[in-house]
Amino acid sequence: MDKKQTVIIIGGGIGGLFCAAILSKEGYDVQVFEQHYKIGGGLHTFKREGVEFETGMHVVGTFHEGGVMNKICSWLGIMDKLSILPSDDDCFELFQIGSDGKTYRYAKGAERFIDTLAQDFPEERENITRYVQAMYDIVSKSKMYNLEYGDFSIQFLEEFMLSVGNFIDSFTQNEKLRAVLALSNPLYGGDRYQTPAYIHCVISVLYIESAGRFVGGSQQLADVLVELIQNNGGKVFTRNGVKNIEIKDKNIEYIETADGKRHTADWYISTIHPSSLFKLMDMSKIQRSYWQRIDSIPNSYSSFTVYIIFKPESFPYMNHTGYYIDDYSQVWSHGEYNADTFPNGMMYLTPPTTMTDKWAQKMIINCIMSFDAVQQWEDTTVGKRGEEYNAFKKRCEQQILDKMEKLFPNIKDCIKSVYSASPLTIRDFYSQKEGALYGVKKDCENIMLSHIPVRTKLKNLLLSGQNINLHGIVGTPLTALNTCGELIGLELLLNKINNYELAN
Secondary structure (H helix, E strand, O other), rough: OOOEEEEEEEEHHHHHHHHHHHHOOOOOOOEEEEEOOOHHHOOOOEOOOEEEEEOOOOOOOOOOOHHHHHHHHHOOOHHHHHOEEOOOOOOOOOEOOOEOOEEEEEOOOOOHHHHHHHHOOHHHHHHHHHHHHHHHHHOOOOHHHHOOOOOHHHHHHHHHHEEEEHHHHOOOOOOOHHHHHHOOOHOOOOOOOEEEEHHHHHHHHHHHHOEEEEEOHHHHHHHHHHHHHHHHHEEEOOOOEEEEEEEEOOOEEEEEEEEEEEEEEOOEEEEOOHHHEEEEEEHOOOOHHHHHHHHOOOOOEEEEEEEEEEEOOOOOOOEEEEEEOOHHEEEEEEOOOOOOOOOOOEEEEOOOOOOOOEEOOEEEEEEOOOOHHHHHOOOOOOOOOOOHHHHOOOOOOOOHHHHHHOOOOOHHHHEEEEEEEOHHHHHHHHHHHHOOOOOOOOOOOOOHHHHHHHOOOOOOOOOOOOOOOOOOOHHHHHHHHHHHHHHHHHHHHHHHHHHHHHHH
């Protein structure tokens, strides 16, 4: 019997766990090394006063029957172990505008989505219809999103590479409608002039079709993936990140972990930020132009997050995601930090604890924030950032709660406790350069700069994770499939997933 090929995976986030799950299912001997005490990356949850909070994966999609994630997780054998609550059909996202007090809703399903928006913009129904049809058309052409093997260069065609702002603007002259169609851009790190239209379309369509939330927290997906990996003979290590990577003759010779041990494998897959990866190597042994190009790619923005614990039965549960901006004109700029006006926009939600919540146990509020806002403390570590930093956090918390009080009068009376995290928290816990929420920034004007292939200049090193291709609950697992396809054969892998669905 042939000896199993061995694979070491650097990073135990979504990308690392899906790579390990896929490869271990296919007979590879897999080891995952994660620096954090808890596995999961963006799936990671933490507890305060016994209440569990998600750190990143708040809204999910395509776990419905026939959806991409449903197909992948069913093939892996974990779909029935997940508890997911669909968001409300008539309103999975709600948007409030401070300047005129208007409220807009996104409804599920293409037709309902069109009808709901047309109620607010009746004269724009035809334009809204054309916009939705165009999004669905672009998504239908995305081979990987549809688990189809083929020419992936299609996503670099002109209609894919149009900026999201120009894409939206091409359907209507109505400035308010343009803003409303772009209001959920914080879900993908949207930049009006740089983000490629296909990213907006994929993210928008997956939520229009199937927005939902994990009941009891996103850690459940990480946990079932770990269980699968271990049942397949793989190993997952926490508190034991990779500290050094030794290179010889354009190959990784071994890695050294935090416990001082050396580990070797046939293949290595890194799912951490490329800049963090390069810091583990002797860069003189890698082609300078290669690592300098990747290291120079700008990062997406970060956020300041407030975590609220409510008093029992004091604040109603909301089965949708809420958004707020001060004015329509700020839809693309509310992440620009100004200490006096922060925050200009927010995303808030009440994560479910059961399938039938009436009252909210907690709330998470995300406010876009650039790393510049905390750069003066960039050389500090968790718990040792100083009183000035603590005062900065308290001020931000209060500014956010003051604005929430305008949306929900008396919400402060419902609050038992408040905690918060800044871009530095995200940077340190996720190993993400500048605390980037969505990895490296995609630029439609220079797509080849931000397109990082899964193959590298080292013969036995592959890349995966949210910095490669597309981020998020769908994009990162799809990238994992692409990475694993380099070892297994992508067409074979996709056929197995699709054939499993047909057989079941």
